Amino acid sequence: MSAEAMQVIKDEVENNPVVLYMKGTPDFPQCGFSARSAEALKAVGAQFKAVNVFDDEEIYRQGIKTFSNWPTIPQLYINGELVGGSDIVVDLYQSGELKSMIESATA
Amino acid sequence: MLAPETIRDLIQSGLPDATVEVFGDDGTHFAARVTSPSFEGQSTLAQHRMVYATLGDRMGGEIHALSLKTQTPDSTGESAS
Numbered sequence: 697m698s699a700e701a702m703q704v705i706k707d708e709v710e711n712n713p714v715v716l717y718m719k720g721t722p723d724f725p726q727c728g729f730s731a732r733s734a735e736a737l738k739a740v741g742a743q744f745k746a747v748n749v750f751d752d753e754e755i756y757r758q759g760i761k762t763f764s765n766w767p768t769i770p771q772l773y774i775n776g777e778l779v780g781g782s783d784i785v786v787d788l789y790q791s792g793e794l795k796s797m798i799e800s801a802t803a
Numbered sequence: 804m805l806a807p808e809t810i811r812d813l814i815q816s817g818l819p820d821a822t823v824e825v826f827g828d829d830g831t832h833f834a835a836r837v838t839s840p841s842f843e844g845q846s847t848l849a850q851h852r853m854v855y856a857t858l859g860d861r862m863g864g865e866i867h868a869l870s871l872k873t874q875t876p877d878s879t880g881e882s883a884s
Binding site: 729 | 863
């Protein structure tokens with residue numbers, strides 16, 4: 697992973713309280729797992745920055761996997777920390793924790 | 804093309820104390836339920852990382868997606884109720 701890619705992602709997750717790296721966009725997701733994660737965030741009324749990993753393949757396709765040592769996309773970050781992939785996001789949504797995590801991050 | 808049995812064996816050899824079930828027959832999308840005492844005290848994030856680690860580069864490569872459910876033996880009763 698290039699130092700530039702690392703810096704781009706680091707800045708993004710540190711300067712935005714809630715960031716979702718996904719395939720496609722929240723309105724036009726290109727993968728069911730990305731779609732479910734974006735839907736969960738929308739359902740709790742989260743203001744979040746969505747990054748389409750297809751927008752810059754060089755930085756994101758491999759970079760985002762190396763950045764947090766997490767092998768799949770989507771990835772949700774809150775306050776600069778990786779929360780998890782779609783299984784974890786959906787679990788947190790169903791247990792109600794996602795809403796409170798988002799609220800305390802964006803309060 | 805990967806069979807669910809192959810993935811089960813990989814997870815099983817990486818986490819010998821685990822009970823592993825893997826579903827999925829399209830060769831690229833799978834779902835796994837992994838129960839292991841090694842997950843005790845670990846966050847879900849850490850538990851998923853432990854499972855991904857057993858699969859190495861195959862994750863995101865040959866394995867396009869692996870939906871994970873991880874649990875400790877103690878918690879199985881709760882989540883089933």
